[in-house]
Amino acid sequence: MAKFTQILEEKFMPIAGKVAGQKHLQALRDGIILTMPLIIIGSIFLIIGFLPFKGYPEFMAGLFGDAWLTKLLYPVTATFDIMALIAGFGIAYRLAEHYKVDALNAGAISVASFILATPYFTMFTPEGASEAIQVGGVLPIALLGSKGLFVAMILAMFSTELYRFIIQKNFVIKMPDGVPPSVSKSFVALFPAFIVILVVWLIRLLIENTSFETLHNVVGQLLQEPLGALGGSLIGALIAVFFVQLLWSTGLHGASIVGGVMGPIWLAATDANRVALTAGDELPNVVTQQFFDIFIYMGGSGATFTFALMMLFMARSQHSKTLGRLAIGPGIFNINEPITFGAPIVANPLLIVPFILAPLVLTITTYIGMSTGFAPKTAGVAVPWTTPPIIGGYLATGGNIRGALMQLINLAVSFAIYYPFFRMWDKQNYQVEQGVNK
């Protein structure tokens, strides 16, 4: 077992470090973060719009008129439905920072490239008509949201790479001396940006001649849908959780590293549920960002909330008691570094077992609970990962008490898994302390 942790440290950690430090993945993660505050704010309006109380819609309609829901959801469109635009800007901005080229320009060019790859029409079926007609002068809002997320990600990277390449190769317009620096700066941005727009335009023209018609269809069918199916499956979720836990077992931030790769997939899954909720359709996805944040990682990665409770209330050793008092406060908000580094769990073969096992089992119980309808699926509400257990389950499912119940069941399961290991660990601590005191 000691050898196992040594292998983790020596072989696994450098690879994980490389993945996490890779500049495109880092830009992806840091850029997408820009959408988070907005969709959390949008979620507040979403929850209010879909509280599952009997007679609630009628009550609201009586108070604010029949169009209450449409009006209430205005901010949802302005937050959720433009996440691809915002992410595209953010990713390009962060990537440009790495290359030390003008980040604001790179962000603007990325947004322009994204719009350039998006059709300027939508299909609309008028009442009584049998065939949809093409309506111009619009940008399809669905494509600016999670459906366009992957296109925005790809174009943000592509446009910024091309932009910085041209700048670094010095193919820029050189202004003669005497031109004010800010004037020359605005011209400097012009030539690389022109090339980027030119290339994306040619790509659009090219794709319009194929059966795909738009870049959104190419990326959707070849990338976003297959990846979504993979990341949304039970096996996909289990693999992701396993890696998160394995990374944390070496003391690396697993959720941040794995989330950097899987984040866009789960974000898109969250939003697909949100779209279905607002349209009154059945929610399509079990595995979403909130599936992990709220239902699996209660108390932090490793589902250590019950472990913190055990230390607080059931410990004999001084170390466990002290750590319990230290860990419970942050644990309520799903932060558990005091436990992972303080117990420690890192490089501790005894505690690594439940630390990896518990979240895997919870993934299975939650997946079964949600796919059989025993528990509600997450409703697209972007509940912050720091939301305490019970409250989190209630809010993430759009105000459903059975969401909180699912969390309670998961807490009981994680308690059962951690308990025997906690006893052994606490006893070891106790014996060491007694030995020292003698």
Added chain:
Amino acid sequence: MNILLCCAAGMSTSLLVAKMETAAKAEGIEARIWAVSANEVNNHLDEADVLLVGPQVRYLLPQLKKKGQEKGIPVDAINPVHYGMCNGAEVLKFARNLIGS
């Protein structure tokens, strides 16, 4: 003395900040201590005399050390055990040694 700490979201590190502030006060040290997420470090580096990195994001250390070198400030990872037990006094000592060296 300006001590900047960073981790993934700046949240767990903010726990340590509170403990370090208490320790600084007890020792009568005038210090500004604050925590940010890894992607915000750039905007705070100018104000810092030292950057301490949470052990869970130590994979960022090479990159952050390079940034620190450019600004001429020391950068290092926090001892995992001190980090876990929120040992403010020890981490403060570590920060002071880094600045001193």
